[in-house]
Amino acid sequence: MRPRAFTMVELMVAVSLLLVVIAATSKIFSTASKVAGIGESNASVLQEIGAIERQIRTDIARLDRDGVLLIQCVQIGNNINQLSNPTAPLLDPTRPPDAVIRADQLVFFAKGTQDSARFSGGNDLGTGNGLSRSAVSRVIYGHGIQLPDLVPEGPSQTLRPDPVGFDFGPLTPWSYDTIADGPSLDYQYWIGGGGGRTNGTQPEAREWTLARQAVLLADDGGTRTLFQQTTPTYGPNSAVSLFNQANLHQTLMDGALSPSPDVVNSRVDVTSMNLDDLRRVLAPVGNANWRTRAINGFFGSPAAFGQVGGYVRSEKRSPSMHRLDVMLTSPTLASNCSSFMVDWTWANATGRTYLATPGGTVLFPGFTPSSLLPTPWWGFPDAHAPATQAESRRGVMSLTEYRDNFVSGGNPLYVHLPILPEAIEGFPMLFPEPVSQPLGASVPVKVYTAAFGFNADTPFYTNLAGVPIANQDYTPWPTALRITMTLHDPEKRLEQGRTVQLIIELPQRPVS
16 A cells, blocks of 8 residues: 655645744734834833933923023924925924924923043042032023034044034024035034034934933133133033133123133033123123123023024034044934923913002902913914924914903903013014024014013002002913923834923022
């Protein structure tokens, strides 16, 4: 009896069934792997969110009201780069061309002993390494600048290049360097002079860093008003000022006041100035009030020079292992953040005051919204957000819009606004609208800025005749901030990212 073998048909059927089983198993493993990857990405982002929230709450709990608080809201069109180059990518390729990206900035001063992140051996800050900490620091939150290709140069890699800016303006997180005209971002060496040009194109929005930079207000041990303490190996250990001053005795006119390049480029985290120096520098000069000078000093001058600056360098990886280059990574709080938004609000009765007049005591009830409406939030107003993008319309308005639409309109749901919007959002003579387009009407970049600090004590005073007059500089600090951000995992498995919102109350009294 001859042994029986499988026929060709049976073999083909068996192989086909095996292929089906393999395909099904592969799909199961692929799905499982994808689910596991998304789970890992979610866990990674959630862990990062927790760390960010702890840092923000800790910083704001230490808020120092002897300084200033600035909120600059910046809205950028997703298709901004396509205006100059139709083939340029969108800022966020997962969103429609008419979507908007938010790149807000928050600046304030915080009390509490902090150490410098930079280590320079025995020559750190002054002789004996004794001045590497301070009780006051300036803190800024916002997106960071990344230039990973700007690496140390020279035969011994001693030349450390820092960005200066484009011919058409400063470097921003959304900058795009067109290929046609070659690299156009100027850079110069931090020490020794010289420099060159490089490509300044920034990554897509989902790869933007979220920066938190704390700069200590301290003394570096050198001649305080003129020089930084310098060592042959490590260079200057601090900046003279938070601003672009050659010395602290120098009084800069408003148009010249801008952020310190050393500070913005994250090479140092110590400045030789103190809060008294800050008040003197931001004191009114000519027709510029303290608010205008503060905005120009921390962000550049959007009204006069079409600048939107103040974004600090925040690298994901150090260009080298040298401590001067490692400093470039110290501001990086989150590696992938496509949106950062800041709103603010007041508690009921903010601005309430009793004023004695010849006719008797007058009560100004202060800001009192209706209990029938949700908490009003101020900042970049919905009126300037695209109507087609629902997530951009968040129930936010400007103080000017609130006053004009509700208070002056006699809406009974809103009682009184004793604070002049111009004191916080800008004077009409300089800023006709709370939202400006500093780069021109054709460029989809809009800016709203609120400034708080150096306050008058009450919203009203009486003149010689006893008549109540509104204080032009009464800017009561917010009761709470609302911070909304969208974070992504490095692999971009979470295509839309994770959006988280924090509501943080400001301390009611100055931190002692």
